[in-house]
Amino acid sequence: MKESSLPSHIVLIDDDSVTNMVNKKIIYITFPTIRVTPYADAAIALRDLKHWEATDATQLPDLIFLDINMPHMDGWEFLDEFITLSEAVLQKTKIVMLTSSVDINDIAKSKTYKPVTDFLSKPLNKDNLRTVLQYQSV
Template identity: 45%
Template sequence: MLKKVVLIDDDQINNFVCETIIRSENFAERVVSYEWAEDALNNLKQAAEQNPEEFPDLIFLDINMPGMDGWKFLDAYRSLPEAVTKKCCLFMLSSAVDREDIICAKTHSEVRDFFSKPLSPEILHLIKEDYLLT
């Protein structure tokens, strides 16, 4: 079981559904949701600098959000200390099924994979098998 998963999505209902699935699958001890990517980034920066053990094990990031979208978040995420970020698995979780978004996501080394909403127990099992046990 992971210690901490972070959801970054401006959709409150989606965050609630994701939290429920993550908890019901005993995937993580803690789930923290952010509706604003800027808030998530500020808290990740603070954790990286002051309390690295509070940095999440896994992040689910939406693409289309007001203010800072997923792409801008990724650009800023790159400035965080690699010693901390390399221990975190980051996945795009988006309702966008634009082929260009999927291709673009795969060009970002920080992004492990791209999944289409909604999050499901099957996606969590796939992540466990393909990314967390290696």
């Protein structure tokens, strides 16, 4: 795998701090060079994305791991806001759903959002991380 095809920045959005901690660690173990930014609140993640969009597009993540069931703003609400961002953001940033849900309705619904490229079941591990990243890089 070429280093250049790897994403440089990944954002994690999950209300469970343990999950974020574990996922960050796994990404670090697998691809230590990737910058990882975890968020417990989707609204704050969205705020930062808008900030990067406005100030420095290079800061924008290549990939977001997004949970669905979250208080305050859930995954769907986040997606609804995300798709209203500029074309530059949508071109660069892809989204992978990472959730404990096994509901096929959720899988079907996620596919209606263009930026969503994959749907993963928790927990994230080295294997599915590699698979997703290869996919992302193509």
